[in-house]
Amino acid sequence: MSLDGLISGPDPDMENPLGIRGARLHEWLLKLAVLREYVGFEGGEVNASTQVVEEWLSNLGASIMGRNTFGGFPGAWDREKPPWPGWWGSNPPFHHPVFVLTHYARESIQLEGGTSFTFVTDGIESALRQARAAAAGRDVALIGGAETAGQYLTAGLVDEMEINLVPILLGSGKRLFEGLSDDMHGLRLIRTIVAPTAETPTVLHLKFAR
């Protein structure tokens, strides 16, 4: 999230799925060795963010995302014949079952590297139930986007929330917290990490838990 509360910039399209300059929100993540290794690349940095990403990935069994996070900007993938396979390519970086919230029923997809996409049309609780079963005791991660996160937060179904706050402005785009109440459902800030170093901060990791 940017300082002005956005998780993407304006005018998302195929070349800039996170909108204009929105990719700046993920720069801290994409250069980390722990993330690069998870998605199959070598090299990268080890810094104060490493612990945060290790906590996210180390016990991960399944993920949940909204349809736009799966497959692009509003309206993009329903128009495609054959169906738009999503942003994530033939070997997605998840390597576990992913459950996609959508109003449009669709066959599951099994892809290289252990990633599957299962499309869930009967709501967030069903998606969570299926993801928990698939995770078999490991963690279920909520990838995004903002509406999906807001729905789970509002339903009181979020156990932990990590806000990766990048201290820049994007001006306009998609807000993370939009149309919610003031109810954090028992979540409170329990840990702050400044990265890569306290002297050269480019991201703040704010961990909320019950």
Add this chain to the structure above:
Amino acid sequence: MSLDGLISGPDPDMENPLGIRGARLHEWLLKLAVLREYVGFEGGEVNASTQVVEEWLSNLGASIMGRNTFGGFPGAWDREKPPWPGWWGSNPPFHHPVFVLTHYARESIQLEGGTSFTFVTDGIESALRQARAAAAGRDVALIGGAETAGQYLTAGLVDEMEINLVPILLGSGKRLFEGLSDDMHGLRLIRTIVAPTAETPTVLHLKFAR
């Protein structure tokens, strides 16, 4: 600012000038000994926030605010006869000259304890010029609100910005960053303080400077 980017809650009125639950954003400040001493009270806490407030107050010579920060919710003070004296009472907590941006010309007010309110109708640069002259080499603080802060930020006239981020949701209210571009005008995050302690965080102080 709340986690959802708000600096006040919904439905501000005379009893809740910061809107419903908006006062929670200032709780960390009002309990500090350094703030209480400045406004004429005894007691209070010393914790990791103390340094931040000392930096703000120690070399302060003048302040600038918008008309709603001076005198209430939209429309409140222009309707009053005699003119609404503002939220701040007969002995305001500033103890120095305050310049109020407004479209409505009005006589200056000199109050107890060294606070004066001067009403500036010819724009933000004029207000800054007058405040700098009054401060005579000391700091000029920009008190708020959001529109005033945004105008100075957009004009590139902000040298330092301290965001006091309270990790709660307010749901709706006034956004600090609304309708701005992505231009921080050279400001970047230089310091983060978690207070009152890293183990029990209730506010994050994010200092931006050139």
